[in-house]
Amino acid sequence: MIGEIFRRLAGHFGPQFWWPAESPTEVVIGAILTQNTAWTNVERAIARLRQAESLSFDRLHQLSEAELAELIRPAGTYRVKARRLKAFIDALHRDHGGSLAVMLGGPLEQARRRLLDLHGIGPETADAILLYAGGRPSFVVDAYTQRILRRHRLIDPPKSTHAAYETVRGLFHESLPPDAAMFNEYHALLVQLGKRHCRVNARCEGCPLADLPHDETL
DNA sequence: GCCCAGGTGGGTA
C-alpha cells in the first residue's frame, strides 16, 4: 500500500522539486529554522544570513549566539534556534573536523543517533538533514504523514509521539527500497497531499486517494 | 484578535 500511494501521488501531483536549498549547509540551517515554522519565514531568515555573508558554517562559527539570533529573527523562536544552530556547528567542528560528509557518513542508524544526541535535533530534523543534506535514505515523517496514514488506517493511534514517529518511519523503510531520491519525492508529495486535501475533517473530493479506505474525521 | 506553521526540550506527576 505504501508503494501504491506513492505511485498515485506522483501521478497526480508530478515532480515536486522539494527543499530548494543551494547547498547542504543551507539545508542544515533551513532544517533547524523550519521547526514549527512556516517556510516563508525561514526564507526571510536565510536571505538575511546571505545578505550578511554568513551562510556558511565557518562564518556562523565566528558569530556570537546573540548576533546569529538577531539575523535569524524572522524565523521565529530565534533565540532557541540560534542556540540549536550553535550546538550543531560546535559538534561539527569538535567531533567531525568540520566535515558534514563525515558527520552524516557511516552506518545510517549510527549517523542518525549522532544527530539525535545533539541539542535541538529531534527525529524529524535529523532525518531531514540525513536525507536532504546527506543524500541518505532516511524517511522524513512529519505531521501530515502521520495524519494521512492514520486517516487511511495504515497505522494505529499513537501510544506516544516518539513511538508514532519511529513506527511510521519503520513502515516506509520496510516497504520501500532505500532510495534517497524517492524518499525525498515521497515526503514532498505527502506534504502536498496534506496541504491540498488531507486536512482534519476535510472532504476527500478530488483527492487521489479518495477511493481508498479512510476516515474523514481523523 | 486568533490560529497555525515542514518541532524540540524541559518540567512535572
Place this chain on the structure above:
DNA sequence: TACCCACATGGG
C-alpha cells in the same frame, strides 16, 4: 512514560 508548556515571527 505521558502530558503540558515555552519558544516567537508572519500570513490567512
